[in-house]
Amino acid sequence: MQKLLLLGDEAIAQGALDAGLSGIYAYPGTPSTEITEYVKHSAEAKNGKVVASWGANEKTAMEAALGMSYAGKRAMVCMKHVGLNVAADAFVNSAITGANGGLIVVAADDPSMHSSQNEQDSRFYGKFALIPILEPGNQQEAYDMVHYGFELSEKFRIPVMMRITTRLAHSRAGVARLKPKAQNEIRLPENLKQFILLPANARRQYKHLLGTQAAFINDSEKSAFNQLMDHPDKKLGIIACGLAYNYLVENYPDHRVPHPVLRIGQYPLPEQMVSRLYESCDSLLILEDGYPLVEEMIRGFMNNGKPVMGRLDGTIPRDGELNPNIVARALGLADTRGNDIPKVVSNRPPSLCKGCPHIYSYNALNEALSSLTRGRVFADIGCYTLGALEPFDAINSCVDMGASITMAKGAADAGLVPAVAVIGDSTFTHSGMTGLLDAVLAKSPVTVMILDNATTAMTGGQDSAAAGKIEDICQAIGVEKEHIRIINPLQKYHGENLAIIREELAYEGVSVVIPRRECIQTAARRLREIKKQKETNKAEA
Amino acid sequence: MKKDIILAGVGGQGILSIAATIGTAALSQGLNLKQAEVHGMSQRGGDVQSNLRISDGEIASDLIPMGKADMIISVEPMESLRYLPMLSPEGWLVTNTKPYINIRNYPEMDELMAEIKALPRHVTLDADEIARELGSPKSANMVILGAASPFLDIDYTSIQDAIRAIFRRKGDEVIQVNLDALEAGRKQAMLQTGHTG
Secondary structure (H helix, E strand, C coil): CCCEEEEHHHHHHHHHHHCCEEEEEECCCCCCHHHHHHHHCCHHHHCCCCEEEECCCHHHHHHHHHHHHHCCCEEEEEEEHHHHHHHHHHHHHHHHHCCCCCEEEEEEECCCCCCCCCCCCCHHHHHHHCCCEECCCCHHHHHHHHHHHHHHHHHHCCCEEEEEEHHHHCEEEEECCCCCCCCCCCCCCCCCCCCCCCHHHHHHHHHHHHHHHHHHHHHHHHCCCCEEECCCCCCEEEEEECCHHHHHHHCCHHHCCCCCEEEECEECCCHHHHHHHHHHCCEEEEECCCCCHHHHHHHCCCCCCCCEECCCCCCCCCCCCCCHHHHHHHCCCCCCCCCCCCCCCCCCCCCCCCCCHHHHHHHHHHHHHCCCCCCCEECCCCHHHHHHCCCCCCCCECCCCCHHHHHHHHHHHCCCCCEEEEEEHHHHHHHHHHHHHHHHHCCCCEEEEEEECCCECCCCCECCCCCCCHHHHHHHHCCCHHHEEEECCCHHHHHHHHHHHHHHHHCCCCEEEEEECCCHHHHHHHHHHHHHHHHHHHHHC | CEEEEEEEEECCCCHHHHHHHHHHHHHHCCCEEEEECCCCHHHCCCEEEEEEEEECCCCCCCCCCCCCEEEEEECCHHHHHHCHHHEEEEEEEEEECCCCCCCCCCCCHHHHHHHHHCCCCEEEECHHHHHHHCCCHHHHHHHHHHHHHHHCCCCHHHHHHHHHHHCHHHCHHHHHHHHHHHHHHHHHHHHHHCCCC
16 A cells, blocks of 8 residues: 555544544644544545544543443544643543543643643553553654554553654554454443442542552563664663664664664653663663653662763753753764854744734724733633734633633732633633633632633634523623623724723623634635535536 | 755645645655654744655654754745755755745845845745736635746646646646646746756
C-alpha cells in the first residue's frame, strides 16, 4: 500500500480507524484538534460506523470514552495538555476502574507554549495515574502505537496514555498502514462491579492496579518502542525520549551516535534497560521534551551517583521545546547559526481577523468602561484573548477555561464593582455555566459578555455546544430575563451597543450581554460551500 | 539529495499550498519528506513558517538545524528576513517583494530590500503583480514556487505534474493558469541569476 502523507495527529486518527475504533471524543485544543477532525471527515464516521463527537469539555469527552470502553468497544479521547486538567477527575479514576474495550487517552503537550498558557508535561499525569504511557518518536510510530496501545489496553484492562507534542502533532511525513481490524462487538465487563468505585471496591481495584505495575514495567522491557543501542564511546550514555531521539541522531553523520543510547517510547521506564545503560557508562545525558521527568527519576533527590546531565543541571534549558541545536550544545558539538535577524524586522503578533465581531465588542466595551478606573475585565481562552494586544488593550486576565466569570465574581466580592467577564460561546458551555451559577446565587455585581460567534473559532471552527442555547441557559441558571441583552457587534450599531453595555454595567446584579455575529472565517467557509453546492447543482441540471 | 527549506509568510497567506506542491512532487520522485507546520493562534495574521525537509535518505528531525537551511521561500519580504538564522551560508533566499502590512511599525521598504539585496544569493520578484498580469491574482504563490524551482533539485516536470494533481478537481483552466504562474516565476529567477535549473 502506498504511504499516506499525514500530520502526526492524522497518523493517530488513521491508526485508530484502522485499529477498529468505535468512538472518538474530544474538545478542540491546539495541538490535538486535527485527530478528531480527521476521524470526523472519514468515510467511517460519515456512514455512521464510527462515532466522532465534540464534547462540551474534556471531562465529558473522557467519560463518554470510558463508557464506550465499558461496553467493550475501542475508544479514544483527545485533548491538549491543559484539557487533561479538566478531565483529570475522570482520567485518574479510570485507572482505578480500568478499561474493558481498549481505551487510549491522547494528551497533546505544547512545550514552548506555541498556543497555550503553560507547558505542563502530561507524562506526569500518566505516571500519577499509574498507567502505561506511549510516546511516539515519529509519524509512523504514532500510527503503529495506536494499534499497539489498544492491544496493551485490552491485555491489561487499563487505559493507556499516548503523549505527543506540538512538533509531532503538526508535522507531516509518509505513513504506511497496517491491515485494518474489525471493531469489537459489544461486550460488558465480566465483573459488573468493576466500574463501581465505592470505597470497598475502589480499594480492591487500587490494589489490583498497584499489583499490575510490575507487569507494566516488564512489558516496557520487551517493547519494540524501547531500544538499548550499544555503541563504543561509554564516557557518556544517552536516554532519548520520543522526538528527542531524532534531534540526537540529526547531529551525527549518517545518524550514527558514538555513545550508547536508550530510546524510550513506552513508560513506565524499563528498569533493567536503564540499569544496564547506567552501569555501562561514566555519565548520562537525558533528552526529553517537556519537564525533566526521566531525569528526576534517575538523578534522585540526593544526586549521589554518576553525573546526570539534562534540564536540571542547566546542560539543557529548563523550559521550551528541544531542537537539533539545543541537543548539539548539550553534546558539546559545534553549534550552527546563519545571520542574525536584521534589526529592521518588526514583530508580527497574531491579531483579530479583519471584520471579526470581537473588534466591535471590544470597541464598545472599552468606551463603556472609559470613565472608570482600568483593570476590571476578566477574559478567557479563545480568539478574543487577542483583545489583550494593541490596539484594544481591553482585558486584564486569561487563566483557564471559564475563569473569566468566577474571577470577576471574586474581584467583585473584593469590592471591584463593576467587574466584567468576557467569554466565548464555546468556552461558556465548556466551563462557564457553573461559574455563572455561583455569581447568580451570590447576586454578584458582574457583567458577563458572552461573545457568541457560533463556533469554536481559535481551533479552526468546530461546532459550538452553545449554539442556540445561550439565553435559555442563562435564564435557567437564574439571570433575570431583562438583564440578558443581545447586541449586534457591528460598527453601525456602536452607539446602541454602548448604551446597552453601560446600562448593564450600572446594574448591581448579574447581567449578561451577548454580542452575536457569526465568526468571519466560518461565515466565509459556509458561503464558499453554498457557492460550490450551487455550481454542482447547476452542473447536474 | 537533501533539501531543507523554510517557507515563510503571514498566517492566511497560504504558504502551505507551496509546501503541498513541493511535497507532492517530491513524493512522486520517491523522496522522503518531513514538513512541520504552524497551527493555532499564530495563524491569525501572525508570522508563520514551515520547515520542509526532502531527502533521498532517512530524515530524522522535523526541525531543520539553524544555519543549515538550503533555501528560504517567502511570500512576504519582511518575513523572508525573520528566518536568516536558519539559512546556510550557501543558501538561497527567494521572496515576494509585495509587503503584507497588518502592523503599525512595518519597516521602510527600501531598508528591507537593502537587507535582502545584501545577501549573496537571492531572487526577488513582485509575485502579486506577475499573477495579476496573468489574470490570476490568486496564483501569486505559484509564481513564488516557480522562482524557487531552479534551486529545488526536483524535476521541473514533476512540479508541473504536482500542480495538475492538486488542482485536478478545479478544471483545466485553473490548472493552466497555475502552470503559467509557475513558468513566469521560473523565468524571472533564471533571468535574475543566470541559473538554468
